[in-house]
Amino acid sequence: RDLPEDVDTDDCMTSYTHIYSPDLLKHGCDTVIASRNLEKLTEAAKKLMAATGRRCLPLTIDVRQPQTISAAVDETLKELGRIDILINNAAGNFLCPAISLSFNAFKTVLEIDTMGTFNTSKVVYEKWFKDHGGAIVNISATLGYRGQALQVHAGSAKAANDAMTKHLAVEWGPSGVRVNTLAPGPISGTEGFHRLGGNIADSMGAFSSIPLQRAGNKTEMAHSVLFLASRASSYVTGHIMVADGGSWLTSAND
Numbered sequence: 001r002d003l004p005e006d007v008d009t010d011d012c013m014t015s016y017t018h019i020y021s022p023d024l025l026k027h028g029c030d031t032v033i034a035s036r037n038l039e040k041l042t043e044a045a046k047k048l049m050a051a052t053g054r055r056c057l058p059l060t061i062d063v064r065q066p067q068t069i070s071a072a073v074d075e076t077l078k079e080l081g082r083i084d085i086l087i088n089n090a091a092g093n094f095l096c097p098a099i100s101l102s103f104n105a106f107k108t109v110l111e112i113d114t115m116g117t118f119n120t121s122k123v124v125y126e127k128w129f130k131d132h133g134g135a136i137v138n139i140s141a142t143l144g145y146r147g148q149a150l151q152v153h154a155g156s157a158k159a160a161n162d163a164m165t166k167h168l169a170v171e172w173g174p175s176g177v178r179v180n181t182l183a184p185g186p187i188s189g190t191e192g193f194h195r196l197g198g199n200i201a202d203s204m205g206a207f208s209s210i211p212l213q214r215a216g217n218k219t220e221m222a223h224s225v226l227f228l229a230s231r232a233s234s235y236v237t238g239h240i241m242v243a244d245g246g247s248w249l250t251s252a253n254d
């Protein structure tokens with residue numbers, strides 16, 4: 001099988017074969033990575049800069065607190081001068097039966113996944129995209145399509161985000177903003193994969209029921225996000241693209 005290169009850790013790849021034109025993002029791409037943990041961000045930014053030779057600015061935000069997003073977007077515009085792409089990738093998740101899920105646990109996941117996506121999209125739109133256009137890519141999940149057990153919190157949150165994708169695509173299309181979503185399946189080497197028991201599922205042969213009979217890899221997700229974020233998808237908006245090897249069709253509750 002001709003799969004793209006990947007690493008199973010949080011390190012950058014040591015080699016990469018382009019599948020799109022290397023100048024797909026015209027002038028390359030400086031990045032901002034943002035989360036609550038500055039230590040982890042700084043380490044990741046160093047690795048990214050070393051691997052790409054581009055700038056990577058680590059900024060602390062909590063997507064539940066709009067003022068922290070506002071400050072980060074101001075800093076980004078001051079340092080980099082423009083924003084072309086927003087990837088909404090913040091998500092909280094764990095396996096938990098509905099009966100054991102505290103009211104606060106459900107609320108926390110909705111606040112991170114759903115309100116966090118709205119808060120960040122709105123701030124970036126107000127401060128830059130409204131006048132310059134841009135591309136938003138949300139990261140979703142297929143959990144709600146068939147009601148995956150132990151995932152009522154994340155599945156409900158992501159279903160709301162899928163609706164939000166369409167609402168914002170309609171409202172912001174006239175400003176030249178495209179809003180799309182990628183819904184990955186099980187992706188090896190990710191926090192979600194470890195937390196949700198991916199390695200155990202793999203060793204028990206659970207992935208054989210997936211039509212493509214394997215987990216996906218991070219580079220495959222990057223290629224999908226790059227498609228949605230770049231001019232390769234210039235006439236695509238309001239779309240939820242599933243990249244899960246056909247997984248949700250056959251294996252919602254294995």
Ligand code: HXC
Binds near residue numbers: 091101108186187
């Ligand atoms: C049950 C839990 C819990 C768990 C936290 N809570 N972890 N309940 N099981 N494992 C409850 C807490 O008891 C508390 O409720 C409430 O959630 C809030 O927890 P806090 O720790 O106070 O909040 P906070 O630190 O802000 O957020 C917790 C968190 C977050 C949501 C667990 O730290 C988190 O998820 N981090 C991991 C990020 C991550 O891995 N993202 C990738 C997701 S992958 P009480 O009532 O006690 O106050 C993904 C892919 C899915 O989503 C698709 C795969 C196929």
